[in-house]
Amino acid sequence: MASAALLVLLCLGAGCSTVEPWQRRTLSDITMRGDRDPAGLLLAEHMWFSREAASGGRGVGGGGCGCN
Secondary structure, eight states, X not given: OHHHHHHHHHHHHTTOOOOOGGGHHHHTXXXXXXXXXXXXXXXXXXXXXXXXXXXXXXXXXXXXXXXX
């Protein structure tokens, strides 16, 4: 049990790190962006708004209920 807790703590702690200025260029590469695939972004938005019964609304207040 203690070894499992230690493993979990090690895995969670490994995700936190400081980014140095010279590493930011690598992290800002196009492959790291969530919107690098416009077709995939449109498909994901279509699925999201189909489930939410709303249209539009990206960055706009309100939802499908008509309230703002």
